[in-house]
Amino acid sequence: MKNSRSKYIRYIFFFALAVSLAACKKEYLNPNGAVADDVLLSARGLTGITVGLQKNFSTTRAGLLYAAITVNGITTNELISVNTGNTNEDRLMTGGVQVDGTNSVLLNVWTSSNKIIFDADNVINNAANLADKGLASGLIAHASIFKALALGNLSEFWEKVPAGTGQNVTFITRAEGFNKAIATIDNALALIAANPISTSFLSNIPTGVDIPNTLNALKARYALFVGNYALALSSANAVDLTKRSSLTYDAQNLNPIFEIATSTNNVIQPKNLNLGQTGANIPDAGDARIPFYTVVSTTVRINGFGAASLAPIPVYLPGEMTLIKAEAYARQATPNLGSSLTELNKVVTRPATGNVLDANYGMGAGLPSLTGPYTQQQLLDLIFKHRCIELFMSGLKLEDMRRFNQPLADRKRNFFPYPFAERDNNTNTPADPTF
Structure with missing residues (x-):
């Protein structure tokens, strides 16, 4: 700021x-x-x-x-x-x-x-x-x-x-x-x-937050989460993917990931270079998003948007909008698998430019194009995999795991209990979930 x-x-x-x-x-x-x-x-x-x-x-x-x-x-x-x-x-x-x-x-x-x-x-x-x-x-x-x-x-x-x-x-x-x-x-x-x-x-x-684009991007995100795929697609299409929208920092207001975790190495860090992914969801060899998000310094450490005290943190990534389009095409009443694959490949093949000022902060997978043909389920599996990589540490993965029917064993909880501070003061507080 x-x-x-x-x-x-x-x-x-x-x-x-x-x-x-x-x-x-x-x-x-x-x-x-x-x-x-x-x-x-x-x-x-x-x-x-x-x-x-x-x-x-x-x-x-x-x-x-x-x-x-x-x-x-x-x-x-x-x-x-x-x-x-x-x-x-x-x-x-x-x-x-x-x-x-x-x-x-x-x-x-x-x-x-x-x-x-x-x-x-x-x-x-x-x-x-x-x-x-x-x-x-x-x-x-x-x-x-x-x-x-x-x-x-x-x-x-x-x-x-x-x-x-x-x-x-x-x-x-x-x-x-x-x-x-x-x-x-x-x-x-x-x-x-x-x-x-x-x-x-x-x-x-x-400075930093592009208000009109951010409103449309969040509308696309939450429309996707409620299964309104037509609205998710139209809202994502309304976002100018050449523009950035980010939370900016200064000497009085530091990037919280860097301040609390990166600089101290005492709270949270990436689980591993696979970003915690297993099986078919492990990133491909040579995926340039891995060195963007992680760095090895004895152990795997945070890089990317938590690498520096004044590093901006995106409110959304252009890649998220592209993946929303890919998923919306694949999930709509009459799936459009060709358009879904086209959008997915925009993320898969985007090069890592090294230019942190570009709309996607210089991040890209830099992988060969996916050629298919793919069934609807195969495309959805690939979209989930690339959302996990592209949107690492965005706070969105738990919703993705539920939406893509990932095994419960792959997460520590499905939903969370309500804070006692709420329950003790509000008789309407719902029952806690079992998991």
Whole structure:
């Protein structure tokens, strides 16, 4: 994030302190209503909140991004816990009943997601009242990105998700959670179509996130997750694959993967050079994505998007959109296996350019084209394999393993128990899954 944005970051810290109560209750009341009202009614205050959303999502060990990558990576064997003293990560690695409602890494995902949704709703609901509609659409669109990401993470890890915020909230299904994220995105896309985002708004938020492309990319992701393949395909096609969208960092706000894991080698690291894949899913010899994501320094270490303190982390990769197209073609009511293979080969054959400034950050497999012919199931198997490699440490693999019917034995849990902090304060908390 740019240093020029620090005034907004400081502003949101004071706001957050004023409005927050226990995160487990998802009720963030404010003991100083006048201050909160001023914040929620002013363009500057709402900008401060939405900048804070990005910071709270993308930085620190308690941030949603790092916690979700850790939970997902360890659970799906992408990552290992390298220090048994890190009890919560170590229990994730053991899996099963060892992962319970006391796990602090899971609690970070839960509380961070719910706080982001609460703050995003404040921006979305109050920005609509601003006279400057270009500023309002920017605020709503930016906040909607992080609300959608929070809803998506809750819906990936838990069978049911809170329907809203407040005490004793009810729960909705995870499919409804994904669809709620899509509805949030649709609202944002409609607003920016009617009122293009003002340059004044863009000059006062961190650089890096391409708002329109990110909204469409997340819509494609979550449409795929709920099996709406036509919507997934059209949304992925709406993304400009020559553009990047990433979370950026500075000296005050470091890349959390580097800060917590890479620089210390004391928390998480890749399981092996196969990225934890086994059998037919092991990467092909010469796949250039392996040295992109990993480096050997005595042991296998994190590289790629966690290699440096200021390394940007993509909100989505162009390769994800291409693989969404491949999967949507293969799964639609009348499968189009030819188009599916064409899209898959765009990922398989993309060279590793070494140019970290290109849209795919210089990453590519650099493999020979797949020639087929393939059955639908064979294509889906190949798409899963290449999603696991292309999207390593993206926090998406657990959803992929379920969607592609991978064996339960290949993951440490299928869904997670609800945090005790939620159960102890909400009588509507659902029963925990058995696995």
